[in-house]
Structure formats: structure tokens, C-alpha cells
Amino acid sequence: MNKEIVRSIPGMAFLREAKAELKKVTWPGKTQIWYSTLTVIAFTLCVSIYLGTLDALLTWLFGVFSR
Numbered sequence: 001m002n003k004e005i006v007r008s009i010p011g012m013a014f015l016r017e018a019k020a021e022l023k024k025v026t027w028p029g030k031t032q033i034w035y036s037t038l039t040v041i042a043f044t045l046c047v048s049i050y051l052g053t054l055d056a057l058l059t060w061l062f063g064v065f066s067r
Contacts (some may be wrong), residue, residue, distance in 0.1 A: 028036070
């Protein structure tokens with residue numbers, strides 16, 4: 001394909017620049033991904049326990065005071 005034709009296709013410059021930027025990325029290793037995943041799971045667990053406890057407490061409080 002002629003280079004002039006390729007350059008005239010909308011978005012080709014964007015795709016070339018995106019490819020060049022992706023070559024500069026430092027991708028995380030297996031260990032870093034594993035620890036990040038564990039951190040997200042632990043944080044999600046903590047937040048869910050907190051919100052579950054808060055929900056149970058508020059449900060109980062509204063039940064007691066609505067009588």
C-alpha cells in the first residue's frame with residue numbers, strides 16, 4: 001500500500017503514536033501483579049465488613065426506635 005494513502009487514512013497517526021507509546025511502558029511483573037491483586041481483595045473485604053456492620057447497626061437502631 002502506498003505510504004501517502006496510509007497517511008491519509010483517518011486515525012493512522014493516532015495508531016502509530018499509540019504503538020510508540022506502548023513500547024515505552026514498563027509493564028508490572030508477576031510478583032507486583034500478585035501483590036496488587038491481594039491488596040485489592042483485602043481492601044474490598046475490609047470495606048464490605050465495615051459497610052455490612054454499619055448496615056446491621058443502622059437496621060437494628062431504626063427497628064428499635066420505630067416501635
